[in-house]
Amino acid sequence: MGEMFVCFVFLCLLNYGDSGGLHLQGDYIISGWFPLHNSDSTLPPTPYLTDCTQGLTNKHGYHLVQAFRYAVDEINNGTQNKLLLPGVTLGYRTYDLCSLPASNLATLDLLAQQDDSSVVESRTVAVIGPDSSSYSFTPATALGAFLIPQISYEATNELLSNKILYPAFFRTIPSDKNQVSAMIQILVRFNWTWIALLASDNSYGLQGMQGLSQQASLYNLCIAYQAVIPAVTNKTKQYMQDMVKHILKSKVNTIVVFANKRRAAGFFPFVIDQNVTGKVWIGTEDWSVASTVSSIPGISTIGTVLGIAVQYTEFSGLDDFERLSVPRLQDTSLNSPINHSVPCMQNTNLYEIAIQGFSMSQYDVVSSFNVYKAVYAVAHALHNILHCDSGLCQKYKVQPWEVFHQLKQVRFSIRNTSFYFDKNGDPPTGYDIVTWVWTDGQWSFKVVGNYSPAPTELQLDASQIKWTGQVSPVTKVPESLCSPECPYGHRKLLTGQHKCCFDCMACPAATFLNKTGYTFCQACARDYWSEEESETCKKRAELYLPWGAxxxxxxxxxxxxxxxxxxxxxxxxxxxxSTPIVKSAGGxxxxxxxxxxxxxxxxxxxxxxxxxxxxxxxxxxxxxxxxxxxxxxxxxxxxxxxxxxxxxxxxxxxxxxxxxxxxxxxxxxxxxxxxxxxxxxxxxxxxxxxxxxxxxxxxxxxxxxxxxxxxxxxxxxxxxxxxxxxxxxxxxxxxxxxxxxxxxxxxxxxxxxxxxxxxxxxxxxxxxxxxxxxxxxxxxxxxxxxGILGGYFLPKVYIILLKPQLNTAAHFQNCIQMYTMSKQ
Structure with a gap:
């Protein structure tokens, strides 16, 4: 099988030769992949491995490595060893992943070990990392083919939950599917229906953009403008400036930026340059609490920032471990050369980084705790495989696929939090909702709510958010609407391609509408009626002649x-x-x-x-x-x-x-x-x-x-x-x-x-x-x-009662004689 990877080995530059790597001997080895350096160099047309040590030191990656070492040390030497892995120890091997080629090379090295009989005792049983979704796809595909479990602490792309494509991928950070849902709930909570959507030009951003676009219509949200944020180069500067102009032209007040911290840090200077203020920016967990974005000069003027953040858990002990471990990192055994199966692996000399004394932010704590949980998940899987419940683990060779199967079943409590992987390899955790706070020019963030994916629930205290207007702070929640909601008694008449843009039409008589957002008015029941613009129906009056009226x-x-x-x-x-008048009338x-x-x-x-x-x-x-x-x-x-x-x-x-x-x-x-x-x-x-x-x-x-x-x-x-x-x-x-x-x-x-x-x-x-x-x-x-009574009978009654002298036979005979004489 080793011959399969020969063609890949030549992709790296051989001039690096064998180099040192941070490692610890143990009975069972865990590989840790961490970004100890930053590298944004543009890849040439042919595959090229960037020298990570030439890039800037990544303080966040440093804390991740230390959390990894802290978890292993705690399991091996702490009180946990008595219960979790008694009689055996964990070892580790770390890789500096500053670029995509470095990630691919680490994958090749690990796979080559699996077929190398000379390194049987130091074969990796699980991988912790990497930190990026973009760096995770190739390893997840390759490692999944051999059922080598991979647990990422920061890769959030929803595609990685696909167990058909990536069967052995796990993570201790929630999927972007939940992050998209959390963003949707925030937009719905504040009725921000007219938004702009920006995404980084990688799988993390594009998948997030796709997920949010698909769900937006289900919640009556309209995306007025959407664009992809590229890396900042001379060719893309004009594009970035035009992007900001389009946002201003669309008249949206809420912008969702689904991007990683590198792309977000490159985009916001263009926002500041065009003096964009008073907007609401919704950020992802990758940049909303990252100092690389909040430290951009002038960014406090852009408006209100609401962000998604992985839920914070108190993680004591890591600060002390980092401080005490600096002298120990001078031990050459930690940084001595490793017999890598693939040459030109990156240098991971941690001592040179540790002596810089990096402080730890809350963002670092959250991600470090994710690494910590990943190590403990592997330890609990080994606990089950080695039958450690008896008080002593049965030490024998463990295959990665065994760890893979046990990871799907682990369930444990760590630092007062319950942890397990669901059927997609995702954790059951939710998010904190944070807002940026500026105090005398100093940045910090405050947790104002939380989001739970199962069941879907958003808890948010809006009174804790300090809304920033175009000129000064405001107390009212900013609006982001194409058209204001129609009042009760009016329906929406769509005026364009977006259902958020409409005119309000009064409901005609006999209809009503006591809700907003409808394009039709509801007819009143037959026994009810309403006037124009009615929000309720009134009972119709029944017209008849009641007895008491x-x-x-x-x-x-x-x-x-x-x-x-x-x-x-x-x-x-x-x-x-018998009188003549009655007889003449008809008797x-x-x-x-x-x-x-x-x-x-x-x-x-x-x-x-x-x-x-x-x-x-x-x-x-x-x-x-x-x-x-x-x-x-x-x-x-x-x-x-x-x-x-x-x-x-x-x-x-x-x-x-x-x-x-x-x-x-x-x-x-x-x-x-x-x-x-x-x-x-x-x-x-x-x-x-x-x-x-x-x-x-x-x-x-x-x-x-x-x-x-x-x-x-x-x-x-x-x-x-x-x-x-x-x-x-x-x-x-x-x-x-x-x-x-x-x-x-x-x-x-x-x-x-x-x-x-x-x-x-x-x-x-x-x-x-x-x-x-x-x-x-x-x-x-x-x-x-x-009429009959008065016209026919009343004259006769008059004669009977008042003119009785006319009611005689003689009078009637006289009238007849006079009529006869007149006719002669």
């Missing part, structure tokens, strides 16, 4: 008066039935007329209260039929008078036949039967029923009987109108008869009242409905009754 009381009084007059007239006629037929008028008046009782099925069936037929009887009686009386005075001499036999065969009674009966038949046919074929009219008024419901204007109803009315017309014609023909028999004026007056009443009602019914129209309907019925 003042209008109902007035109508009932009106009905009582009508009944009193009708019944009073009937009593007067009954006691004067007993008058009682039938008054009875029908009484029934017609009583039909109005069906119009009060809520409509019922029986009431709807009876109210119109009851009036129509009873009024038909009355009109038929008047028609018969008019016909008889005309026949007696005008046609009896010309058609004596016809009138005699009419009189002897009960013609008047038959006419009244037949007309009544016809009207009854029409009414019954209507009730059978198109019966009315209680209905609720929702359409005539927006704010009211009309409780009425259906079919008021139906064909059957018009047929009933048409028959009555024809009968009225016949009655009027016969009355008009008798206009020159004796005064006691001349009813033309009275009947015409009665019929005119009848016609006007119903024309008024139908006109009002078409214009207005509800209680007013119902009252008009009752009024039309009672007016029709009073």
């Amino acid at each position: 003042p209008l109902t009381t007035a109508l009932l009084i009106y009905l009582g008066v009508t009944l009193f007059l009708t019944l009073g007239t009937a009593v007067i006629f009954l006691f004067n039935l 007993k037929t008058c009682l039938l007329m008054l009875a029908s008028l009484t029934v017609a008046s009583c039909s109005t009782l069906c119009h009060f209260s809520r409509p019922s099925q029986i009431g709807c069936l009876l109210k119109q037929p009851l009036f129509i039929i009873s009024f038909t009887v009355c009109l038929a009686c008047v028609t018969v009386r008019s016909f008889q008078v005309v026949c007696i005075f005008k046609w009896s001499s010309k058609l004596p036999r016809s009138y005699e036949t009419w009189a002897k065969n009960r013609g008047p009674e038959m006419f009244i009966f037949i007309t009544t039967v016809v009207e009854v038949f029409i009414s019954l046919l209507r009730m059978l074929l198109d019966p009315p029923f209680p209905s609720r009219d929702y359409d005539f008024y927006n704010d009211s419901i009309i409780l009425e009987c259906s079919k008021t204007m139906s064909l059957g109803a018009f047929a009933e009315l048409f028959f009555v109108c024809v009968l009225s017309l016949i009655c009027f014609c016969l009355s008009y023909m008798g206009k020159d008869l004796p005064a006691n028999y001349n009813e033309a004026k009275c009947i015409t007056f009665s019929l005119m009242i009848y016609m006007i009443s119903w024309i008024t009602f139908f006109t009002a019914y078409c214009i207005s409905r509800g209680s007013f129209a119902m009252a008009l309907n009752i009024g039309a019925i009672l007016f029709s009754v009073l």
Whole structure:
């Protein structure tokens, strides 16, 4: 297998030869990959290994190495050794990963060891590192093929959770998937829907940008502008300046910068140069707490910085270990040459770095604790493999794949925190939410909240955030909106490609909206209504004539008066039935007329209260039929008078036949039967029923009987109108008869009242409905009754009560004689 890597070995420069590497002998070796130096040199077209020692010392990487050594030392020599790995020791081998080629070379060296029989005792059982997602993909692929476990402490790219591509990759830092979710929750929490999204030009930034872009639409967030931050070169400076101009042009107040600290540190000087102030910047865990960004001159003016940070845990002991370990690092055994399988490995002389006395920031503590947890995870895996529960580990050769399988099952408590790997090799930890704080020009950050991925929960104390405006600090949370939210009662009308940009349109009547962010208004329920711009619906009023209403009381009084007059007239006629005036009016037929008028008046009782099925069936037929009887009686009386005075001499036999065969009674009966038949046919074929009219008024419901204007109803009315017309014609023909028999004026007056009443009602019914129209309907019925009563019966009552001298046979005989003489 060693021959497989020969082609890769020649990729490095042989002029470095064998060089020293930080190492510690032990029964089981762990490889530690840390960035002890920074190198931003541009790679040439051919593979080239940068000399890490030529770059700047990375103080953060120094603390990571020391945390690695501290964990191993604590397990080997501390009280933990008695319980965790009794009887065996851990060793380590470190690599300085200042560049991508250095990462690839470390991978080749480790794989070459696995096939080298001369280094069986010093083979690596697990790898801790590297610090970057970009540096992790190649090692994760290569090591995963051999199931050599790799635990990264800072690589967050979501793709590394793919167990098909990277089966042996683990990490002690949360995945970017959780970081994206935390950022989304912050944006939602402050309603920042109009944002700019920037990302570094590596897998870390691009994957974060992709994840945030995909989730943004699910939370109604709009990305007004997005761009990739490249490395700063002469060629990219203009691009970076244009990027800042585009941010200003887009008028966003919140910018998400999903980048590593190197790209962020290169980008923000361009922001400062263009005097960008008053913005809100949301940063990733890689740069938001990194001093390489916060130490940029003038960066305190850019606005408010909110950042994601790996949750902080108290990590005591590392400071003392670093301080006490400096003299020990002079021990040549730690820095003596290692027999690397691949030459030209990087120098990791830690003493030269340690004597510089780097201080430790909170960012360093968090990452160092991740390294610390990774070492303990390997130790717990070895504990299970070596069966150390008996009090003494069974020392034997351990294969990396055994450690891999045990890492998936480890679960332990460390520094009062529970730790394990989920099915994707990710830890169950969340994030702290931090904000930058400037005190007299000195930078620090403050934890203002936290984010938990399972279940998804953001806890944030906004009162702890010091918002920075364009000129001075502000107390109000800055807005970042394309369009302000529509007030209640208004819907959104999208005006462009972004759903965050819209106009507000008032909800029309009969709709409402009591929430923001909707593009449609919700219709009110049928029993409710609303005006324009409403946020709630009101219950519709029900229009009918309840018994206790003042209008109902007035109508009932009106009905009582009508009944009193009708019944009073009937009593007067009954006691004067044999008098000439009553006989000339129709005799007993008058009682039938008054009875029908009484029934017609009583039909109005069906119009009060809520409509019922029986009431709807009876109210119109009851009036129509009873009024038909009355009109038929008047028609018969008019016909008889005309026949007696005008046609009896010309058609004596016809009138005699009419009189002897009960013609008047038959006419009244037949007309009544016809009207009854029409009414019954209507009730059978198109019966009315209680209905609720929702359409005539927006704010009211009309409780009425259906079919008021139906064909059957018009047929009933048409028959009555024809009968009225016949009655009027016969009355008009008798206009020159004796005064006691001349009813033309009275009947015409009665019929005119009848016609006007119903024309008024139908006109009002078409214009207005509800209680007013119902009252008009009752009024039309009672007016029709009073019209007949006043036009036909009242003159006769007047003669009976006040002019009895005119109610004699002699007077009537005299009138007939005078009429006869006038015709001769």
